[in-house]
Amino acid sequence: MENKKKKRYGIIAALLLLVMAAGVGTYAWLTAQEHIDNVFTVGSFGHPENKPDPTDPEKPDPDNPNTEKAYLFETQWVANSKMVPGATVAKNPNVGIKAGSDDAYVFIYVKNAIVKPGTSLEKTPYFTLKNTNWKPVEGQVKTNQSDNSGNQYVSGLFMYSKNSAAENLPAKLEANKAAQDVYTDELFTAVTIPSAMNNTDVVETTTDPKQAPTMTVFAYIFGAGQNGTEQGENADAQNALKQAKEWAKTQA
């Protein structure tokens, strides 16, 4: 009799356990997962080992190390150069990047704050481009003519354009497979001080370094291969130009 009772309770317990197991099962939802990953490499530019050769500005000067780790050079600039009406001041901005860096589109923005605001254009110092390695970015430069014509520039955005794929597009400075550091060549070689300019036209120098007659150049180096939202042929050059224009607004 006792054995029968044990069997009976055993059967009931087993059935209840089975019910419980089924109940637990209702919480196991059918699910699925998937994972993928994308790798983004980071472009890099290195500083050239040396400054450019003043006599051959697209080549490095082996005797002039780039101790400042700069990208933008003015090998002919003399600090605190004196301005003499009718004369020129040596100034030769040139951009270089290290061999093995990413290929890049290079731009220079020139900010001219030599004369006081409101001074006429004929009294404003200007420069002319050294050669066709550089071009003005359309609609982004200012000449010393009231109709903005001519090639005597007082300020604005310029693009490196040596052998560019299209007339109005920047060219790549090809550093990635270069055997030695690469340079754009000089944007210009000198700033001309107009004969009509006199000392009353010039920004007065104060103890505030921002209050001094200056012509400042800024370089913008944009890695090639970034199309952004641009499409079609030369999309990365078009995107570089677009980004440079945005950048220039912050420098003006």
Added chain:
Amino acid sequence: MLNNLSDNQKRTLALAAIALLALACMCGTLAFTVDMVPANNVLSFGSVKVRVCEYTLNERGEEIPFEANERGDYPDTKAGGSDISRIVRVENAGAQPEYVRARLRMASVAPDGSSANASGNVAFHVNAGEGSPWIDGGDGWYYYRGLDGRGGVLDPSAMTESLMDSLHFVGDYHDAARGGSYRLDIDVQAVQAKNQQANDTVLDVLDVVGWPEAN
């Protein structure tokens, strides 16, 4: 015949019958995962599968799959401050309707292989604003709600609208890469839509239960 049984035997049989009935009821609730195959009486589970589909725009502005080549290598993508086209959608690759959610995470990977959260160096352009097919769940996941008023149920073979169209890097992402690269991790999860609730009313994706554990 029952009359010949003792009271104890009758009680035992009654308990067993109740237990079997309960078991039958519980099995009934499992019906959402099974399918009958009359030929040999085999029971099989329904499948819930999900697939991430990535696309990008080519130079002509055409949408093309972003996929690995025959060696398993994806096209090299350079991190940059301007928009990088990367279109992410999710497909129901199973045989059951399902709800889906997805997560986007960016990590920097140093040359030694160590990774670090780089969410501060990227901006994802996601379609998760008001009236969008996706919704930010606030828990790191974007939930697919769809635009058809079904709460986000994704039918077999159907694909969601784009979760993301593009991304761009922000801040000083060059230094943040620590000399390495960036890795975008895309996780998607799916859970069955059937039997999420007793009635036929629309269940919003944010009220769905049973998501897999997140890593």
